[in-house]
Amino acid sequence: MTIERLQAHYGLTRTPFGRDLAPGMLHRHTAHAEAIARITWCVNERALGVITGEVGAGKTVAVRAALTGLDPTPHTTIYLGNPTIGARATHHAIVAALGGVPKPHMATLIPQAADALATEQAERGRTPVLVIDEAHLLDHAQLEGIRMLTNQDMDSRSPFACLLVGQPTLRRKIRLGVLAALDQRIALRYTLHPMTPPETAGYLKHHLALAGRTDTLFSDDATALIHQTSRGLPRAVNNLAIQALVAAFTADKAIVDESATRAAVAEVTSE
Ligand SMILES: Nc1ncnc2c1ncn2[C@@H]1O[C@H](COP(=O)(O)OP(=O)(O)O)[C@@H](O)[C@H]1O
Numbered sequence: 001m002t003i004e005r006l007q008a009h010y011g012l013t014r015t016p017f018g019r020d021l022a023p024g025m026l027h028r029h030t031a032h033a034e035a036i037a038r039i040t041w042c043v044n045e046r047a048l049g050v051i052t053g054e055v056g057a058g059k060t061v062a063v064r065a066a067l068t069g070l071d072p073t074p075h076t077t078i079y080l081g082n083p084t085i086g087a088r089a090t091h092h093a094i095v096a097a098l099g100g101v102p103k104p105h106m107a108t109l110i111p112q113a114a115d116a117l118a119t120e121q122a123e124r125g126r127t128p129v130l131v132i133d134e135a136h137l138l139d140h141a142q143l144e145g146i147r148m149l150t151n152q153d154m155d156s157r158s159p160f161a162c163l164l165v166g167q168p169t170l171r172r173k174i175r176l177g178v179l180a181a182l183d184q185r186i187a188l189r190y191t192l193h194p195m196t197p198p199e200t201a202g203y204l205k206h207h208l209a210l211a212g213r214t215d216t217l218f219s220d221d222a223t224a225l226i227h228q229t230s231r232g233l234p235r236a237v238n239n240l241a242i243q244a245l246v247a248a249f250t251a252d253k254a255i256v257d258e259s260a261t262r263a264a265v266a267e268v269t270s271e
């Protein structure tokens with residue numbers, strides 16, 4: 001089977017359920033739209049926000065969409081996608097992203113990062129937006145380092161916005177004793193929930209429409225089974241939907257029915 005033959009069979013102009021959608025092509029279900037509105041608020045307030053959600057819930061997609069939507073508000077995004085680099089490397093990356101030459105020792109690096117963030121705002125008029133993705137992987141020293149960056153007197157406004165994005169364990173981690181000070185500074189806590197059954201149905205239709213099919217391609221019971229198995233998490237919906245499409249194609253079916261979807265579920269869940 002080639003993907004070209006599958007596309008021709010179903011009259012698709014491109015492979016559906018692809019990962020790299022432009023921000024304007026995203027599906028605007030409630031959780032996604034809410035997340036964007038809150039992240040935007042957090043950035044405009046230069047506040048500290050914590051966005052959590054299960055794997056594949058659409059956190060990274062929502063953050064990127066929100067940041068894209070900020071233009072032309074002057075801001076400088078510092079996106080750190082892999083916190084396992086450690087505390088020193090995190091602060092190093094912040095200084096380097098703002099055009100500085102990072103100092104070698106942690107004791108001087110933290111104030112240098114704080115200064116660089118303040119200067120970007122005060123002298124260049126740009127709000128730095130520090131995004132730490134997969135933040136549930138941050139170790140204690142890193143969270144402590146972030147706490148120190150946000151450590152300014154209560155009366156003055158923070159010069160930068162900070163978004164910690166991660167899996168649900170992140171919330172528990174931040175609440176732990178020593179980090180209570182960080183916990184108190186969190187202005188936004190948002191959990192990105194999965195899609196509801198009608199939203200999953202709309203999501204499937206949306207992706208298919210982007211690939212050129214606006215009529216029914218997935219039966220109602222196939223759609224229901226995809227929702228049930230994925231629990232409405234977008235990434236899982238994508239994976240199941242493409243497998244179900246392949247199964248229906250292999251069985252030479254005109255639409256993706258429940259039995260094709262069952263075959264896909266068996267395949268995806270046995271991995
Ligand atoms: N609003 C959306 N519209 C279209 N696709 C989405 C949307 N949200 C998530 N996705 C899809 O789900 C996948 C997983 O989203 P992602 O943001 O990477 O999840 P997370 O960061 O929560 O693990 C993305 O690659 C994308 O294909």
Ligand SMILES: [Mg+2]
Pocket residue numbers: 059060061133134
């Ligand atoms: Mg992510």
